[in-house]
Amino acid sequence: MFPIKLSQVGFTPDGRSVLAGVDLEIDVDGITVILGPNGAGKTILLRMLAGLQAPHGGTIRWNGNGLPAAGIAMVFQHPVLLRSSVFHNAGLGLQPLALGRAETLRRTQHTLERVGLAHRAADSARLLSGGERQRLALARAWAMQPKLLLLDEPTAALDPSATESVERIIREIRSDGARIVMTTHNLGQAMRIADDIVFLASGRVIERAPASRFFARPQTNEAKLFIQGELPWRIAFDD
Numbered sequence: 285m286f287p288i289k290l291s292q293v294g295f296t297p298d299g300r301s302v303l304a305g306v307d308l309e310i311d312v313d314g315i316t317v318i319l320g321p322n323g324a325g326k327t328i329l330l331r332m333l334a335g336l337q338a339p340h341g342g343t344i345r346w347n348g349n350g351l352p353a354a355g356i357a358m359v360f361q362h363p364v365l366l367r368s369s370v371f372h373n374a375g376l377g378l379q380p381l382a383l384g385r386a387e388t389l390r391r392t393q394h395t396l397e398r399v400g401l402a403h404r405a406a407d408s409a410r411l412l413s414g415g416e417r418q419r420l421a422l423a424r425a426w427a428m429q430p431k432l433l434l435l436d437e438p439t440a441a442l443d444p445s446a447t448e449s450v451e452r453i454i455r456e457i458r459s460d461g462a463r464i465v466m467t468t469h470n471l472g473q474a475m476r477i478a479d480d481i482v483f484l485a486s487g488r489v490i491e492r493a494p495a496s497r498f499f500a501r502p503q504t505n506e507a508k509l510f511i512q513g514e515l516p517w518r519i520a521f522d523d
């Protein structure tokens with residue numbers, strides 16, 4: 285699977301240039317957070333890393349291959365939950381893996397415990413709060429023991445306490461050995477959780493840097509303006 289290499293990747297729906305020449309390499313370790321304004325192409329980029337969307341130009345290679353190996357899980361911004369129990373929803377990702385009934389039940393139960401939803405296993409998934417739904421979606425992905433986990437704004441619309449729970453789970457999934465690539469508009473979250481930042485704007489990767497450096501010393505004007513614009517308070521950078 286790794287490294288995943290994007291070379292001059294373009295996305296041009298109806299001739300409109302959304303991504304234009306994205307070069308990006310994702311190696312085996314860590315949490316990468318993709319930042320960028322609305323419409324920058326962050327979700328599209330995650331879909332491309334998952335192999336769900338082919339680029340309109342350029343190439344993507346997963347360890348040299350034109351198709352990704354098994355072992356990728358993606359949690360969409362609005363995860364689809366079936367009208368069935370929490371337990372059933374948590375195990376859905378395991379069905380195609382044909383692990384056998386005992387292993388499927390064991391993994392599902394274990395993962396629900398780790399996201400703190402074991403006591404809700406028999407409830408209808410539709411009854412869950414926003415934060416609980418997001419934890420259920422993470423459990424479904426985690427149970428698959430992915431090598432690469434893609435998360436699209438996993439805490440959009442969650443309060444600080446639910447956000448903290450989700451961040452803790454993301455860290456644990458990473459400790460379990462999954463490579464994580466995610467998007468967020470919550471810069472505090474990006475500071476807390478990211479090993480490195482990919483800043484996407486104007487169709488390109490404008491900056492890629494360790495998170496601490498990106499926030500302390502952004503190299504481009506675009507990144508400075510973005511950081512200042514997204515934060516609820518103003519900060520100044522000494523140049």
Ligand SMILES: Nc1ncnc2c1ncn2[C@@H]1O[C@H](COP(=O)(O)OP(=O)(O)OP(=O)(O)O)[C@@H](O)[C@H]1O
Nearest residue numbers: 297298302320321322323324325326327328329467
């Ligand atoms: N399948 C598609 N067909 C046509 N246009 C698309 C398609 N998918 C995305 N787009 C367009 O590509 C642009 C980038 O979309 P994308 O969802 O990746 O942005 P984003 O960076 O995730 O934004 P946000 O922060 O609002 O989630 C948008 O203008 C969107 O309308």
Ligand SMILES: [Mg+2]
Nearest residue numbers: 326327328436
């Ligand atoms: Mg998006």
